[in-house]
Amino acid sequence: MNNDYHPKVNLFYFLAVLVISMLTRNPIWISLSFLFASLAVISLYTFKYYLKRLLVMTPILILLILFNSLLNSRGLTVLFQLGEGNPITLEALIYGVFNGLALISIFLWFYAFRVFIKSDETLELFADKLPTIGLMLSMILKYIPDTIKKANAIYLNQKALLGEKKLKRKAKLNLLIQLFSILLSISMENSLQTADSMLAKGYPSKRRKTYVKNHFNHLDRNISIVIVSLFSFQIITLIFGGSKFLYYPFLQWQNFEQNFTLSIFSIISFALILILPYILRVIEKLKWQKILEAERVNQNQIKSGLIIYE
Amino acid sequence: MSNNQSIIKIKNFSFAYAIEPQKTVLKSINLEIEPGSFNVFCGMSGSGKTTLLRHLKDELAPKGEVKGKISFLHKNDKLNQKPQIAFVMQNPENQIIMDTVWHELAFGLENQGLSASEIERRIAEITNFFGIEKWLDQPIENLSGGEKQILNLASNLILQPEVLILDEPTTQLDPIAKRDFLQMLFYTHAETGITILMSEHNLNDLLENTDKIIFLDQGEIKFQGEPRELAKFLIEEDFAYQKALPIPTRMHKFVPQTNPALSIVEGRKILKQEVASGRVDQYSKKQSKSDNSKNDLNPALFADKLWFRYQKDSELILKEASIKIYENQILAIVGGNGSGKSTFLYLLSQALQPLRGKINFKGKPRIAMLGQNPETIFSQDSVEDVLREYQNRFQNTEAEINEMISIFDLNHLLKRHPFDLSGGEKQKLALAKVLLTKPDILLLDEPTNSLDILNKEKIKEILLKLKETTTIVLVTHDLDFVADVADYVAMLFNKKVVAKATTREFFKKNSYFTTTTYRLTREILPGCIKFADLEKNLLQF
Numbered sequence: 001m002n003n004d005y006h007p008k009v010n011l012f013y014f015l016a017v018l019v020i021s022m023l024t025r026n027p028i029w030i031s032l033s034f035l036f037a038s039l040a041v042i043s044l045y046t047f048k049y050y051l052k053r054l055l056v057m058t059p060i061l062i063l064l065i066l067f068n069s070l071l072n073s074r075g076l077t078v079l080f081q082l083g084e085g086n087p088i089t090l091e092a093l094i095y096g097v098f099n100g101l102a103l104i105s106i107f108l109w110f111y112a113f114r115v116f117i118k119s120d121e122t123l124e125l126f127a128d129k130l131p132t133i134g135l136m137l138s139m140i141l142k143y144i145p146d147t148i149k150k151a152n153a154i155y156l157n158q159k160a161l162l163g164e165k166k167l168k169r170k171a172k173l174n175l176l177i178q179l180f181s182i183l184l185s186i187s188m189e190n191s192l193q194t195a196d197s198m199l200a201k202g203y204p205s206k207r208r209k210t211y212v213k214n215h216f217n218h219l220d221r222n223i224s225i226v227i228v229s230l231f232s233f234q235i236i237t238l239i240f241g242g243s244k245f246l247y248y249p250f251l252q253w254q255n256f257e258q259n260f261t262l263s264i265f266s267i268i269s270f271a272l273i274l275i276l277p278y279i280l281r282v283i284e285k286l287k288w289q290k291i292l293e294a295e296r297v298n299q300n301q302i303k304s305g306l307i308i309y310e
Numbered sequence: 311m312s313n314n315q316s317i318i319k320i321k322n323f324s325f326a327y328a329i330e331p332q333k334t335v336l337k338s339i340n341l342e343i344e345p346g347s348f349n350v351f352c353g354m355s356g357s358g359k360t361t362l363l364r365h366l367k368d369e370l371a372p373k374g375e376v377k378g379k380i381s382f383l384h385k386n387d388k389l390n391q392k393p394q395i396a397f398v399m400q401n402p403e404n405q406i407i408m409d410t411v412w413h414e415l416a417f418g419l420e421n422q423g424l425s426a427s428e429i430e431r432r433i434a435e436i437t438n439f440f441g442i443e444k445w446l447d448q449p450i451e452n453l454s455g456g457e458k459q460i461l462n463l464a465s466n467l468i469l470q471p472e473v474l475i476l477d478e479p480t481t482q483l484d485p486i487a488k489r490d491f492l493q494m495l496f497y498t499h500a501e502t503g504i505t506i507l508m509s510e511h512n513l514n515d516l517l518e519n520t521d522k523i524i525f526l527d528q529g530e531i532k533f534q535g536e537p538r539e540l541a542k543f544l545i546e547e548d549f550a551y552q553k554a555l556p557i558p559t560r561m562h563k564f565v566p567q568t569n570p571a572l573s574i575v576e577g578r579k580i581l582k583q584e585v586a587s588g589r590v591d592q593y594s595k596k597q598s599k600s601d602n603s604k605n606d607l608n609p610a611l612f613a614d615k616l617w618f619r620y621q622k623d624s625e626l627i628l629k630e631a632s633i634k635i636y637e638n639q640i641l642a643i644v645g646g647n648g649s650g651k652s653t654f655l656y657l658l659s660q661a662l663q664p665l666r667g668k669i670n671f672k673g674k675p676r677i678a679m680l681g682q683n684p685e686t687i688f689s690q691d692s693v694e695d696v697l698r699e700y701q702n703r704f705q706n707t708e709a710e711i712n713e714m715i716s717i718f719d720l721n722h723l724l725k726r727h728p729f730d731l732s733g734g735e736k737q738k739l740a741l742a743k744v745l746l747t748k749p750d751i752l753l754l755d756e757p758t759n760s761l762d763i764l765n766k767e768k769i770k771e772i773l774l775k776l777k778e779t780t781t782i783v784l785v786t787h788d789l790d791f792v793a794d795v796a797d798y799v800a801m802l803f804n805k806k807v808v809a810k811a812t813t814r815e816f817f818k819k820n821s822y823f824t825t826t827t828y829r830l831t832r833e834i835l836p837g838c839i840k841f842a843d844l845e846k847n848l849l850q851f
Contacts, residue, residue, distance in 0.1 A: 141409035145451040150686075157686040160661035160753070161744060162700075163677030178689040186685060189729050190404040197405035198417075199369040200397040201469070207423030211416045 006220040007116070007125055009227070014113045016231040016273055021105050023238055026245040026253075027094075029270060030102045036274040037108035044115045057107060061100035068096030074248040095247040124212050131210045139194075147187065154182050226276065230269045237266035315383055316342040317393060317473065317505055318366065323378035325361060331375060335361050337529045338378065343507065343522075345383070345472075348499050350516055351509040352540075353526035354551060355734050355762045359509035362526070363475050366507070367397050396466035398476040400733075402458035402483070411445045411453070411461060418469045436468045439501075440494065454647070456487025460494055467498065474498075476508040481733065481760050484647060484787040489515055511762045514556045514826075517541075517572045525551070541570035554763040557790070557826040557841055564848035565589075574830050581834045607636040609672060610751060610781040616657055616667035618650075627653045629805040630667070635751075637672075640773060640782045642792040642813070644823075645802035651785040654802060655679060655753050658783065675781075678749035682756050684740030688728040693720060696728050697743055704747050714742040717772065733760030741769070745776070752776070754784040758791050770795050793817060793825045793840040814839055 021033040042050045070082075075091025082088060127134030158175055159167070167175065237243050242262035244254045256263060301307045318341075325336040336358050343349055351359045364370045365380060382392050399405045408414040412433060419429045437443045440460065445453065453461065459479055466474065476495070480488040496519045499506055510516060517523070517537040525533040525540055533543045544552040545563045552560060558577025562570040565584055571577035612635075618628040627650040635641050635658075645651050656662040658669065659679035680687075690696045697711055697720075715721055718738040723731060728739060737760060744752065757773075758766050773782060773795050786792060792799060792813065799816040801809040801823075809816065817824045817839045821832070824839070831838040838844045 138409045138413055139407060142406065142450050145449070146403065149451070153681065153683055154686040156656055156661050157679075157681035157683070160656055160659040160679035160681055161687050161747065163659050163661075163679060163747075163749065163751075163753075165660045165663075182686060182689050185688075185729055189685075190401075193399065193401055193404035194407055196370055197399060198407055200367060200399075201407075201418035201465075202421035203417075205421040205423070208421050209423045209425075211420050211424075211426055211429045213412065 005223065006214050006216050008216060009220050009223050010113070010116045011125060012224050012227045013273075013276070014109065014116075016227055016234075018106065018109055020231070020234050020270060020273075021102060021109065024243055025098065025102070025247075026243045027098050028267060029243060030098050030105065032267075032270060032274060034101050034105040034108075037105040037112065040112040040277075041108050044112055053108065053111060054104075057104050061097075061104060064100040064103070065093065065096035068099065069093045076249045091247050091249070091251060094251065124214060127210045127212060131208070134210060147183065150186055151179060151183055154179050154186075223276075223280070227273065230273045230276075233269045234266060234273075237262055237269075242266050315345070317345040317383045318343040318507075319379075319381045321379045321381070323362075323365070323376075323380060325365065325372075325374055325376055327372060327374040329374075335374075335529050336365075339531055341524065341531065341534065343473075343505060345505050346503040347505060347521040348496075348519060349505075349507045349522045349524065350513075350520045351507065351524045351526060352511060352513060352551075352554065354764060355511060355732050357526040358529040359511075359526055360477050363397075363477050363507060363509055366473075366475060367395050368392075370397060393472035394469060395473045395475060396469055396471035398459075398462050398466055398474070398479050400478045400481055402455045402462060405462055406450050406458060406465075409449055411442070411448050411450065414450065414461060414465050415468055418465060422469070432468050432470075436464050439467075439498075440464050454487065456483050456490055459483060459487070459491050463491070463494060463498070467502075467504075471504070473505045473507065476506070478509050478511070480510065481512075486647065486787075492516065492519075511554060513554050513559075517556065517559065527551070537572060538570045541572075545570075550764060553767065557844075558830055560841065561830075561844070561848070564845070574826070577830045578834065581831060585834055607639065609634050610637040610675065611635050611658070611672065612670045613654075613658060614668050614670065616654070616669070617665040618653060618657060618662065619665060626805055628657070628664075631802070631806045632667075633800055633807050633810065635781060635783060636798070637781050638777055638779070639797040640777055640784065640795055641798045641800060642796035643783065643785045643800050643802060644787070644789065644792060649802045650805060651802055652682065652755050655755050655783065655785050656681075658751075659753050675750035676748060677751045677753065678744050678747045679753035680740055680744045680755065680757065682759065684736040685729060687740055687743060688736075691727055692724065693726055693728055693731070693739055694724040696739060697746060699743070700747055706746050710746065714746055718742045718768075734762055734765045737761055738765065738769075741772075749780060751781045751783070754782065756786055757784055758786060758788050766791065789817070789823070789825050790827070790840065793827070794842070 017033065017036075020029065021037075024030065038050060041053065069088050069092045070086065072092045072095070073086035073089060075089030075095075077090035078087040079090055079093070080088055124134070126137060155175070158178060240259065240262060241255055242259040243266055246252045246254055253263075298307070320339050320341040323336060323339040324334055326332070326334045339362060351363065353359055361372060364372055365376075406414055407417055415433050415436065416429050419432060424432075433446075437446060440463075442460070442464065445457070445461070450458065450461075463476075463479075479495075480491055483491060492515050495506070495508075498504065499519070520537050522534060523537050523540045524531055525544070527549070532549075533540055535543075541552075541555055541559045541562055544555065545560075545566070552563070556572070558571040558574055561577055561580065562568070565580060568580050568583075571580050613631065613633050615630045615632050616628050617626065617630065619626045631650070631654060633641075643651050643654060653662065656679070657664055659677055660669075661679070688696050690699060697714065698706075700706070701711070715724070718741065720735075720739060720742065723735060723739075728736065731739060737757065741754075741757065757769060761769065770791070773784075776782065784792075784796070796813045799809075799811060799813050800807050801816075809819075811819070817828050818837075821829075827841050827844050828839045831844060835844065835847055838847060
């Protein structure tokens with residue numbers, strides 16, 4: 001989605017997409033999810049980043065296909081037989097492919113969502129209902145970069161103290177042990193000061209109320225309603241079997257004819273969820289163009305002397 | 311004075327820590343603080359400044375035996391309604407609690423249970439007051455040390471306290487960040503009339519804006535009053551602490567008939583008068599040529615066009631930085647924040663490797679470097695064990711270790727945990743440990759940070775003595791210290807060494823980036839770059 005919206009909206013969207021991608025085995029749903037997950041990762045990072053992620057995950061896909069087709073001999077269409085072993089069937093192969101794709105899309109969605117989870121606003125999701133956890137998370141987020149910086153300083157200072165270019169393996173190990181012991185002492189010492197500072201600012205306090213920076217505005221509400229209703233429709237389809245797809249014994253969309261309308265509408269609704277961020281972006285762009293157009297007319301009128309400012 | 315009711319009254323207050331009941335840390339303190347005044351508590355480290363200030367804030371009061379009474383002016387005569395007191399501590403990083411600037415600003419207000427709209431209003435107000443709107447969404451790690459301390463000031467003032475206490479808030483800042491912080495503090499005081507109590511051992515940049523200064527020595531108030539009176543007192547009674555006064559003020563010792571100067575401008579006026587009236591001679595230009603005759607200098611190492619960056623795609627920190635360092639000389643490397651001084655030192659120590667370029671050493675010298683934050687090299691549980699860590703490796707005899715202990719005054723601390731020492735003691739312990747590695751080349755990064763004036767003098771003496779056998783390179787912001795110890799000064803700017811000269815030449819060429827003494831005496835008494843020069847001059851008459 002977008003950082004303009006309340007973190008809850010981002011969370012709703014992510015959960016909706018993720019849950020559907022996990023529950024369904026229908027190749028159309030999986031393909032759609034994969035397609036849009038890829039688009040999301042590419043637009044949030046770079047194409048290069050996307051390819052790299054994909055490259056890392058390809059072995060998983062291949063392994064899944066291999067395992068499934070070698071160990072699973074259900075399915076009617078035999079492609080060939082490996083020696084004395086199980087026959088390799090088309091159905092098992094295709095099942096492996098889509099299972100793998102579903103897994104990869106879930107990973108990709110997580111990568112996409114990571115862009116938002118990094119921002120501290122996501123903390124407010126917890127801060128609202130679980131104030132102590134929200135506070136702890138915030139403190140941890142401050143603590144981590146702090147500690148990395150300190151570990152670096154300790155490593156460099158310890159190495160510099162002895163002024164040697166290359167350390168022997170034993171010395172290196174020693175240095176590492178020392179690093180952790182010093183880091184622990186420093187962290188404990190520092191946390192005492194942090195605790196003092198918290199006391200000085202009136203913590204703990206029974207009156208404490210967590211301040212939430214973002215308000216859930218009407219736009220957030222409307223988008224959430226759209227997401228939730230589309231998502232509910234997906235769940236209904238799932239329950240009534242509108243998207244049920246069987247791989248064995250042969251590829252078959254179960255009861256496709258009976259549930260035809262439900263299935264078609266369900267595909268459309270899933271596609272709508274996926275396209276939603278892009279639709280919102282287009283709407284915003286159109287609004288901008290309208291404003292710019294109005295401004296241009298205004299400027300032209302000033303130039304041609306129709307409007308005179310004094 | 312008397313028609314103004316004191317906001318804080320301390321009467322016959324004495325204190326001893328629970329762990330050391332026989333040692334009174336504060337001895338019958340009597341003190342009154344006027345509302346809206348700016349009060350500075352000064353004294354050597356260990357004089358009881360922090361202990362006294364902490365007693366004013368219930369949540370931070372140390373545990374132990376208390377005698378006497380601290381009373382506060384009750385707001386609107388409501389009984390037991392203490393004034394709101396905010397407390398800013400020394401370390402800029404550790405007192406920050408949350409992960410982002412706005413989160414940190416909100417923390418104290420959240421504890422008061424204020425509504426979201428009230429919190430928003432207060433954050434808006436304080437960020438506007440300090441002009442820090444740009445930081446609001448930043449994670450804390452993106453701020454520099456000085457900026458962090460300003461944030462700490464803001465996150466305390468946002469609670470709208472009536473009294474603001476600051477415990478050595480600038481000790482861990484470099485001079486420029488210190489100046490910025492103090493300016494912000496003076497501005498706050500002038501604009502809001504808040505009562506301020508601040509402890510500090512280095513009195514530079516402070517005196518002009520201080521209403522009352524309280525001098526503590528070994529737990530006793532030896533003086534309280536106006537800054538000029540303090541200067542007179544310290545100089546007349548000849549306290550060693552007079553060296554903590556700003557250089558223009560220290561001049562009072564030699565021109566006692568005038569009012570002590572608090573700033574360079576005042577100091578220059580006094581000097582001009584003295585020279586015009588013929589009481590002070592123009593400094594004889596016969597400077598001892600012993601300063602640095604380049605002929606008998608042997609290079610100890612030559613760093614040839616060093617390039618460096620921390621990560622593959624990150625910005626270059628150094629680009630073609632070259633320097634020649636001579637044996638048995640002290641070289642000071644100076645430069646602004648982030649000019650790569652520390653990195654340069656790490657390269658010389660070989661803890662980091664240059665991207666390009668080479669460091670050529672004469673022979674195979676032992677190099678040792680002491681980086682910033684001395685506790686990073688304390689991995690043992692007692693001071694003694696810290697010193698003995700490399701005893702076998704460098705074949706330290708008992709005599710050598712004992713010598714270090716006595717040089718650095720560590721005898722009474724041997725059994726203590728190194729993390730329990732004060733900032734100055736940690737620095738001395740670290741230095742002792744480094745010296746025990748018997749280096750031929752000693753590299754020091756900000757060795758005078760968090761040292762009080764006596765310890766600084768001590769380190770100065772030690773370095774000057776050490777120079778006879780060791781090549782020393784130090785990186786520092788403290789130009790007056792550089793003038794006192796260094797033979798050469800090199801300036802890093804724009805990723806390389808842009809100037810290198812003997813200390814005297816270097817500071818005489820500069821008008822702004824130079825020592826306080828030189829700025830004070832320029833044109834009036836040519837040739838003075840350190841206080842000792844001025845001293846000689848003033849003693850002549």
